[in-house]
Amino acid sequence: MQNCPSPMDEMRRPISVSEPHSASERSSSPGPPSTSWRAVPRGYLFTVLGIAVGVAGLVALGAMAERISRFIDGGNRFVLGQISVAGEGMGMGTGFTAGGLLRASKIAELARVPGVVAVQPQVMLPLRSSTSQFLTLTQELVVGADMTVPMPNRNYQILGVRTGRFLHPGDRRAVALGNDFATSRGLGVGSALALEGVTFTVVGILDKTLTAPDRFAFVSIDDARDLWLRREPLLVQMFGPGGLSRADLNSGAAVGWQSGEDPDALARRIQRTVTGLNVTIPGELSRLLRQSTAFFSALFFGFGVLGLVIGGLSLSNTVTAAVFERIRDFGIKRALGATDAQLLREVLGEALAVSLSGTVLGVALAFGVASVIDARAARQGQQLFLFSPRLLVFALVFALIMGGLAAGYATLRIVRLSPADAIRRGG
Numbered sequence: 001m002q003n004c005p006s007p008m009d010e011m012r013r014p015i016s017v018s019e020p021h022s023a024s025e026r027s028s029s030p031g032p033p034s035t036s037w038r039a040v041p042r043g044y045l046f047t048v049l050g051i052a053v054g055v056a057g058l059v060a061l062g063a064m065a066e067r068i069s070r071f072i073d074g075g076n077r078f079v080l081g082q083i084s085v086a087g088e089g090m091g092m093g094t095g096f097t098a099g100g101l102l103r104a105s106k107i108a109e110l111a112r113v114p115g116v117v118a119v120q121p122q123v124m125l126p127l128r129s130s131t132s133q134f135l136t137l138t139q140e141l142v143v144g145a146d147m148t149v150p151m152p153n154r155n156y157q158i159l160g161v162r163t164g165r166f167l168h169p170g171d172r173r174a175v176a177l178g179n180d181f182a183t184s185r186g187l188g189v190g191s192a193l194a195l196e197g198v199t200f201t202v203v204g205i206l207d208k209t210l211t212a213p214d215r216f217a218f219v220s221i222d223d224a225r226d227l228w229l230r231r232e233p234l235l236v237q238m239f240g241p242g243g244l245s246r247a248d249l250n251s252g253a254a255v256g257w258q259s260g261e262d263p264d265a266l267a268r269r270i271q272r273t274v275t276g277l278n279v280t281i282p283g284e285l286s287r288l289l290r291q292s293t294a295f296f297s298a299l300f301f302g303f304g305v306l307g308l309v310i311g312g313l314s315l316s317n318t319v320t321a322a323v324f325e326r327i328r329d330f331g332i333k334r335a336l337g338a339t340d341a342q343l344l345r346e347v348l349g350e351a352l353a354v355s356l357s358g359t360v361l362g363v364a365l366a367f368g369v370a371s372v373i374d375a376r377a378a379r380q381g382q383q384l385f386l387f388s389p390r391l392l393v394f395a396l397v398f399a400l401i402m403g404g405l406a407a408g409y410a411t412l413r414i415v416r417l418s419p420a421d422a423i424r425r426g427g
Helices: 007-011 045-080 104-111 179-185 221-231 233-238 263-273 282-292 294-324 327-335 340-380 389-415 419-426
Strands: 083-087 116-126 141-145 161-164 174-177 192-195 198-206 216-220 252-257 277-279
Touching (some): 045 282, 045 294, 083 263, 104 116, 141 221, 174 179, 174 192, 179 198, 179 340, 198 221, 263 277, 263 282, 327 389, 327 419, 340 389
Parallel strands (some): 141 216, 174 198
Antiparallel strands (some): 083 252, 083 277, 116 141, 116 252, 161 198
């Protein structure tokens, strides 16, 4: 073994995680085995980069899955928080309360049904009349609500405001904008927004909810009725004795229930008690929503599993290969008396340090790429990635576990070899 360093040279080398790669880097003073190690051991740059690429792909896929999951969950919470009611048939409104006109007399009947605590008349209009009504969760809506009635939705009783304020009773020509609606147009508090030729002043920008209200423009119900008449001027001809009044211009209503009341049972009670209505049952609408989004949930779940497999294999293979590249060093250390436990501690320490470094770099890479993509998507009021705390914690734990398992596997393979075989294979 003419390529082996002399025993005296090797004895001066402590068993350390950060193995020197040249004679000038070796320790010149003897001492007991040391377990200290650097944050990133030398010679592992490409290993760290390889892990970073795998983790970046895993985290990016996870962030997309988190975004769609939060969107679906938010929509589900919305429909479970209220009973949505509309007039019988199809009308010009849209959204969860789409249907025929819901006249004021019907709203009064709704309020008298036992178990009902609040009825809020609403007008929901698509921002663009050409937009399909079936895109309720993703389209931009103008939402008019009677602000004299508290929000009946149990899960969204108060919409958080990022800047400015929400609408007050008596507000006219004022609008509060969902976060994505405002961002896509570069609007802020005090900005002007034209709707159907009418200028509104932005009084507030709402907090991001990661669901449908992010794309809403909230106005008073009187302003929404004016916009509806501008869009459908023939409705004016229906006004008069025995006809419609302005209070009848409602595309629907949100109904709240008393504490302890079963919302599905109350919705069925409304169906039996008040005729001429389209009543959505919250539980059934929630199931319909989950079924309609099941494809996307399954798609991103598959992406997540694929990312786990690819990322896990990439990380473990990279760490294992890096350990095997040093098989000769480990053979020499075993020949000088290093125990299996000492080798395991050294390899495990290096593997965890390299895995942690690669994970941090991979998360930063994924976040950087996602930020660039989201910045472009924000121009259309969209967000494609969501880096939640649970995703980042999972990526860190996953990388450390896979790195540890790979290090353990590689160490077991090495300790099964005799020191001479290890040195010969590493030479």
